[in-house]
């Protein structure tokens with residue numbers, strides 16, 4: 001079954017070909033055939049010439065026959081499945097995206113205002129420099145590190161605008177692959193589903209450190225510390241700046257200090273993924289305190305930022321990679337190499353989201369309003385968290401302690417439900433969630449808390 005035919009105009013048949021194959025002028029390689037130039041041209045076959053090699057493609061079969069179907073993405077695939085469900089009670093708690101109490105997407109008022117300003121200004125659509133919009137890079141580093149952080153004044157920070165959090169992490173991964181060959185990245189167990197994909201695709205070796213303890217439904221601090229200690233010296237330790245995804249469990253300030261001690265002792269490099277600044281506590285400064293503490297110790301730090309969640313700019317793909325270096329010279333060189341990585345990957349980043357961030361952060365009135373809106377969003381999530389806990393506690397007569405729901409912070413709750421129980425949540429109750437047991441409280445309303453509590457209690461007690 002020759003599904004496609006490749007004609008090599010100048011190829012000489014190799015000695016290993018059978019005379020039958022040579023006389024037919026055709027070598028069948030599973031679903032692909034090589035066809036040599038002696039074969040007469042078939043009028044039903046299209047020929048494409050690429051210099052000396054011409055490709056002959058049968059019009060009814062694909063050259064991509066050998067490509068298998070990829071599985072749906074464990075997080076974004078949930079939204080696709082949700083869309084395909086017509087049940088009236090369906091609930092999408094998969095992706096971490098903020099919804100209103102009416103479960104509608106939310107565009108922040110400050111974003112609308114910044115959009116209006118941009119429209120009035122009539123900004124052009126010229127290419128940005130490879131490193132992104134200068135005004136954005138300035139404010140994003142200030143937002144992360146604090147405007148008066150000495151490392152900013154001393155020009156020790158290499159900041160490059162990235163394609164949101166994911167793209168910024170991917171740039172850092174490429175930098176590690178290129179300049180720290182063989183260095184490992186340690187990621188928490190569990191972590192955001194895409195971390196492993198990012199490092200796999202960048203060919204950066206990774207392993208996991210203990211983080212979540214199912215027995216206490218809390219942080220396995222001892223395990224975390226000993227795994228970081230045991231990692232080869234000079235490893236990159238990936239840390240969630242705040243609102244750990246998926247567990248919603250963050251180290252305490254004292255624990256952060258101890259984590260920094262071990263990282264410093266082992267000459268590791270802290271690598272922050274901070275995708276929820278402002279969403280954990282409602283305060284941008286408080287949520288960046290982990291990153292700032294490492295920097296204050298004089299450590300070199302890598303930090304990927306995202307404005308998907310805190311400014312609701314999901315589709316604008318706006319974020320940044322920051323590398324805090326011990327000298328301005330090192331920062332300049334790191335920045336030049338990040339640009340070198342970005343150029344052949346996507347050339348330069350999109351401008352609109354960068355302008356929105358620069359306008360909101362750079363304008364004191366808009367900045368104040370943004371903080372208020374963020375507090376409102378964080379507050380709404382705290383309210384549904386409380387209501388979900390109340391519903392679970394009052395409905396479940398088994399005596400199970402559901403207080404972990406209240407202890408977790410950020411957009412998510414890590415329910416501890418196993419895969420079969422998660423399947424029950426979706427198949428029976430039409431509650432869409434990731435199979436690691438995570439639910440996005442940002443997609444939950446007060447009105448749906450009781451229904452969700454019924455679904456969780458049923459899945460927890462009746463499915464093993």
Ligand code: KET
Nearest residue numbers: 075095096164165166192245273275306308
């Ligand atoms: N880091 C973490 C920890 C994270 O949860 C996300 C997104 C990102 C980075 C990247 O977001 P970006 O939009 O590239 O800035 N998390 C949600 C969406 C997703 O999986 O892409 C989620 O966990 O649902």
